Amino acid sequence: MAIRDTMELLSGKWKIQIIGALMQKGTLRFMDLLREVDGIAAKMLSKELQELEINELVRRTVCNTKPITVEYEITTYGKTLEKVIGEIAQWGDEHRKRLFRKAK
């Protein structure tokens, strides 16, 4: 089933959020992502980024600055996920509004 394929690529607690951050902000360094994706640990960020890179959703570029910095950005292929993630974000947004309405 197609849904399984998608969810497998996006498995893990953080991948969608990472992609979401990169989609919003464009190119980001490791440190930026660490700040942007709230609550993630360096090890997890590293691991999730590797998996995203393997699946060609994210491109990793090492800059020979001193000290080394690394930039991450969405690939053109990764950008095909934009619609999906956009929908997810939007739905969550309206879901929140709904909860707020019910609260009072």
Add this chain to the structure above:
Amino acid sequence: MAIRDTMELLSGKWKIQIIGALMQKGTLRFMDLLREVDGIAAKMLSKELQELEINELVRRTVCNTKPITVEYEITTYGKTLEKVIGEIAQWGDEHRKRLFRKAK
């Protein structure tokens, strides 16, 4: 972040697939879902369905037949997820095609 809200509701290995099945087929009984959602165990199906019911994405109806049967269906609120899940399924579909193209 909105994405977190969405993914929390849809957390677990099976929820999206369950919703997907219900979206396609309409109302389904427990047994039907067990067959429809390939690979899921009864315990998991039961648990995920409960969580979906709590979040008002799915409605549970007990029919007093003999023996008892229970029907599940997407709520109108759950149907607002249609676009999201549709996008996921479609993307997975094209992702598969892409993999196939690269394979040869």
Add this chain to the structure above:
DNA sequence: CTGGATCCGGCAGGATACTG
């Protein structure tokens, strides 16, 4: 700064058996 190595606890989730 960017990560790899290690250690570790919790819990998601599978198998099986049982109940109303």
Add this chain to the structure above:
DNA sequence: CAGTATCCTGCCGGATCCAG
């Protein structure tokens, strides 16, 4: 048929320390 109870396991992911 529609679950619940129980047990067991892997591995996800957090904390911490180390290295280039």
